[in-house]
Amino acid sequence: MATTTLPKSGAVSKGYNFASTWEQNAPLTDQQKAAILALSHAVAERPFPPNLVISEGDLGEERRVIGFDRRFYFRKGREIDAVLVNTHQFYKWFTELESAMKSETEEKYRFYVNTLMERIQICDGILQQVDDTLNLFSELQSLHQSVATKTKTLHDACDRLLMEKQRLIEFADALRSKLNYFDELENVRYVESNPQYAESAVYLVKFRQLQSRALGMIRSHVVSVLKGASSQVQAAIRSSGSSKTAVPEGVEASVIYVRFKAAASELKPVLGEIESRSSRKEYAQILSECHKLYCEQDYTCIVQQRISEFAKKEALPSLTRSGCAYLMEVCQFEHQLFDYFFPSSSSDVTNMAPLIDPLCTYLYDTLRPKLIHEANLDSLCELVDIVKVEVLGEQLSRRGESVAGLHPTLQRILADIHERLTFCAPDAHPRRGNICTCTFVIVILR
Template structure:
């Protein structure tokens, strides 16, 4: 083999000398230091090697011999058996060697040359004896090399045999691999054929199902639809139709698809015929028993609902298949489903019409009170529609539009009598009660989160009625009856009539209101209201919305009738009309109320100017509270994030009016400060009220201060009496005598304690409510104006050079004003 080493020769190998690294004594001492014991051992070896004795064969028998003995004599004296070195092999027999040693000289040494020759012989003998073990080792190595060469030859033979076996194994392996590949190809071809056969069989199943379906449909009898394999066959036919539609590239697929569709149409027709026939038979039986005498209401409910629910358990699976296929194939099967709906609704209507008519007649629509008729009739219809809805769900899961159309037809029997009563009702309170009844019936119809889509309600949302909620729920199927859809028409009629009636009331009782003398008897009305009531008065029950629960609403008997009527109309409308409509009518009512208040104040001004302006300010402040209440309610309903619950009081409004700056600020600034502002829808009405209120307040302040400040002003501008010398030169002018400042101050004190105290009491009488003392705002302005006039008088008195010790100081005057006004 190429990988094996070459055969060794018979001669020993010549080893190349290896150069050993030189190592000095110092390096040796540094790398291998000696201990004390080693040093002593080396010293002993050194001392022992200083005197090397001669070999034993050369030792003399006598220690004191004068000349060294020859090797032959040494050999004779001492045997060589105890020598440590091997002797040099000598020729000759054992007896001759024992007598004559080969190294002994043959002749005695006489000359130096003989000695040198003998010594050379001795030296060669010693060298030969020293190399004997090397020669023995070389011979041993040669024998080993010979054995190794023999082994190498044997290994080469074995290697050749193994190489031959390996080549044979490789040939067998290649042959087996070829056989394996051939078998694998055969297996793959077999698997492909099996898979192809299975796929062909699977595809053929969709075609072979037609024979099974046709064979089943050819069996006559209505009981076919009740067989256990019928619905399974329908499912298989539906799957085959879908499969063939998805694989229209198959051969003759259009023919099979058409025949499958024919089978599906025949199946659905059989279901429809069975359903219609079952309904007809059940209707005939129920009608016959209903027309019998003495049928109790419980028996009627059993016949109209329990009997139908019993049949529904058998018909529901069939109708579900029809509905599902109608959704999948609307062009072919929707007409059959519509026929089922028509047959069902016709059957139910024929059984219920007579019963509904009798119930409505029992309510006596012509003479029963409208509210009671609405409550009883709509409650009965709601229960009837709920029962019909639940019964319909036992048969169908679709057809919501047809169902609500059918329920509306049932409700029309009551609405035909209820609508004319609502449209001709003249009383606003009755219309509000009708709306309340209808909303109470609809409030349970509010969409409940989580019933259909699993969502949770928002805790911050308020309960509200959405009349268009049914449009949202159509996608979820028949989950819950939406009564709002059925009551929507009646509620809209009531709201429309309520709106027009409210407009009529606003025009007649607010715009064209003719005040009576007792309506303008101010302040007598307020004074009488302060007196304790006797408890014998009979007060009419009034319904007021929560948004108009104003702090001063408890004293409505002191209000002007138009304001009272405005609050009452708006409170009636707020909960029953849409916000946009309510804002429009509120703006109209508030504007007309303001105009009526201004007109009434003009009438009162003829006899009492101050009372007229206090009357106007009082009612305008109340009207502003109404506007702010509406604004807060709209913000809360609209989710604008406003947390204001109470509208601004009269005192806040007066402070705003008298500052004359609030109306100039933009709405964005108020929004950033968190302060409520009136919506733009009634902004115009608010501006009109602000203008009238500001003018009334300015007039009140002027009327309260002019009679007190005018003497002070006249004294300050009158000419000084010390300059009469200039006047005497003009005889045509009469000298004016100026009153003393002390007299003026005395008159000022008297006017404050009498007139101002009476005016302050009058202000509190008009502008005091149960929550804040709004008169204090006006009185502060009155005090400031009078105080400023007195301060001008004080400065004018000092400018004349007079002593002001006998005149009341400005702080004392202001303190007097505070005491009088509190």
């Protein structure tokens, strides 16, 4: 038997040693070997059971997958195509079979290893995301701590400022109590009431001069601010349209009252101080001059345009109703604005008379020519009802003192209507259609 090289596999090496020892201890004769060869040929020709028979196509496919020669194919009960005549062929066949089995087994484990590696990579990604999230939480916590620290610092600073404010208020009160002596020392009234003091007359003259200069500066400042506001109003009116075009209704409040309220914010502290001292003659005089300066600001052109527009479009009763309603609205706005400038003086209606009377006069001058030419008793009676019942009886009493300045003008208009009724009544002859009207005229005239 030819000498062969021992396989390197451990299991095959042990089997090879055992087979070699067994062959040396029990050698076969040539006759025995021939019998074994005959038996092997007989066994090789034995057909497979039907459930184990495979086609040549499947067999060829498995030959390509396994990758070793057909003579040594042996897997899952398949036949051995070649006869193993010696131990060398047996060991070679066994080694290739073992390699094929290992390759098949390793393929399953390799797939499992690949799956595990993918899972490990996924877990590593999740761990990385968790680490990133923890880092973000740490950063958020540090930011929260920083905000909390800054908030505490701000609260401490606010507490210190409040304490400092309280100390300053106490210091100002203490200082004010000390300055009262200086107020008494420089008070004009105090010098007037104590003429026995040395050089009191000289100090009084100097005090009067300084007071006159201060009041003159106040008057100049009031004039400047009011003229500036009036100039802005006139410019806005000119920009809103030509002199032949009536100013839109919404422009009046925004142009006049808003502009003058802005000026009042600048003058209000000074005027408030003057009103608080109005019990003294010099301050009462400067307050009266401020009232006059305020009422001299001429923007009656807006009222004239509005009433002229009513006169062009409406009949006499409708004109009377619209004109009175418009003037009441203007008077309310003017009263609010005057109260904003002079809170203590707005309750006296006479203070606003220089401002309200020109506005009312224009309505009276517009209505009087139409009343003189009105000869219809029904229209005159309707005018009496409008002025006496609607305006004087209802609207003036409901709106209160803000429209009290209209009362004299409305009484003049009502007197003119009565005069016109007196003039037209003798010419009226009772007829079936106007008996009630004549009766109403008689009641009015009585």
